[in-house]
Amino acid sequence: MIPVTTFKGKSVALFGLGGSGLATALALAAGGADVIAWDDNPASVENASAAGIRTGDLHALDWKSIDALVLSPGVPLTHPEPHWSADLARAAGAEIVGDVELFVRERRAHAPDCPFIAITGTNGKSTTTALIAHILKSSGRDTQLGGNIGTAVLTLDPPKAGRFYVVECSSYQIDLAPTLNPSVGILINLTPDHLDRHGSMQHYADVKARLVTGSGTAVVGIDDTYCALIADGVERTGTKVMRISKRNVLADGIYAEGARLIRAEGGATRQIADLSPIQTLRGSHNAQNAAAAVAACLAVGLNEDEIRAGLASFPGLKHRMQPVGRKGDTLFVNDSKATNADAAAPALSSFERIYWIAGGVPKEGGISTLDGFFPKIAKAYLIGEAAPAFAETLGGAVPHEISVTLERAVEDAAADAGKDGSGPVAVLLSPACASFDQYKNFEVRGDAFVKHVAALPGVSMLVEV
Secondary structure: OOOOHHHOOOEEEEEOOOHHHHHHHHHHHHOOOEEEEEOOOHHHHHHHHHOOOOEOOHHHOOHHHOOEEEEOOOOOOOOOOOOHHHHHHHHHOOEEEOHHHHHHHHHHHHOOOOOEEEEEOOOOHHHHHHHHHHHHHHOOOEEEEEEOOOOOHHHOOOOOOOEEEEEEOOHHHHHOOOOOOOOEEEEOOOOOOOHHHHOOHHHHHHHHHHHHHOOOEEEEEOOOHHHHHHHHHHHHOOOEEEEEEOOOOOOOEEEEEOOEEEEEEOOEEEEEEEOOOOHHHOOHHHHHHHHHHHHHHHHOOOOHHHHHHHHHOOOOOOOOOEEEEEEOOEEEEEOOOOOOHHHHHHHHHOOOOEEEEEEOEEOOOOOHHHHHHHHHEEEEEEEOOOHHHHHHHHOOOOOEEEEEOHHHHHHHHHHHHHOOOOOOEEEEEOOOEEOOOOOOOHHHHHHHHHHHHHOOOOOEEOOOO
16 A cells, blocks of 8 residues: 555545555545545445544535545546535635645655556556566566556555656546656557546547656557647647557557567667567557656666567557467457447457357447458357347348357357468457456456356367466
């Protein structure tokens, strides 16, 4: 835990007592703050009280006595309208912050020079975050990984000299971190997302831009217009900018030529890494993620040999294009995190011949936008609620069967792939659907896929079951 000593003796109201909210309340109390917390969920309030946190309805507070309101990231700050606690705090002149801001202040107070890499973007930020942390750890650095990737940032070990922090930041967390100042800030890409919480694409982009605006070195993917403009704007302020691209040759920066990462600097270019042998970094989207990771690791002092070794040993992020088993020419891939068509596209683009397992609870639009990948699909195995609609979309363009269950789909896809004979093929779970008709969440669905693959005769597993 990181005790929040910078709020010692201050009166703090906290709203939102889920996992990160409770961790934040405990960290504030451990640092000497006078905390009162609340949540709309009575069970969360009960858990906090049992953990020793003072709880009470924040409506009843004397807000003039409150120094700060700490909001959990899931609580609206501005759109579609501010949460009532934010309105009360603003009216009383109390500052409004989140857990990442508390971490930033602790680092600044106790170890301002310890390397801090913060990552954001619409797509790929979790993979990039995990990859950076893996490269640092494999090089022997003391590395702390947290934030939006699933580990509350204030549960990490306290800042000290030589300790590296790799923190994934959502737009909500950035919005609640007004003094965010990472050593390296990464903005991978921007596409429309969470606009219900930001009101417009421009506001969403402005929030994301704050992460790199306050950084020592800004690493920015420039393959979309918003990010390209942000990179130019940040550079004009005097901040060092390292541009990355997965599709364009750069005069200065790191870009991908297929699976090769090229560093352009001072008019010269050289290959920094070849991703083609690395199964966990297939596809142009992962080339973009790897380019961002390489740029960040160079900026915090790693050498190219350390970086290449870390890339080569990256195990991948669970449920995200994760190779889990192999039998002959067949690779079994768990992409259960692909809960809509857009999320399934990167995996479908990354393999040349695919036995595709898809289905679950369909999202609006189904899989019609994936028709450009249909020629790659040797056969589709459709499961869950979406199976009939997906079968209609595939029509005569893609051979398919309605397998109903994931277990049956794995068995049939493995059998057909084993008889393919055309060379390397993938049995790919990339459902393009939510899981809730058959599984609690995408993690449970992915774990079930791994279990079914492990039960096949003759499969060499690449992950623990």
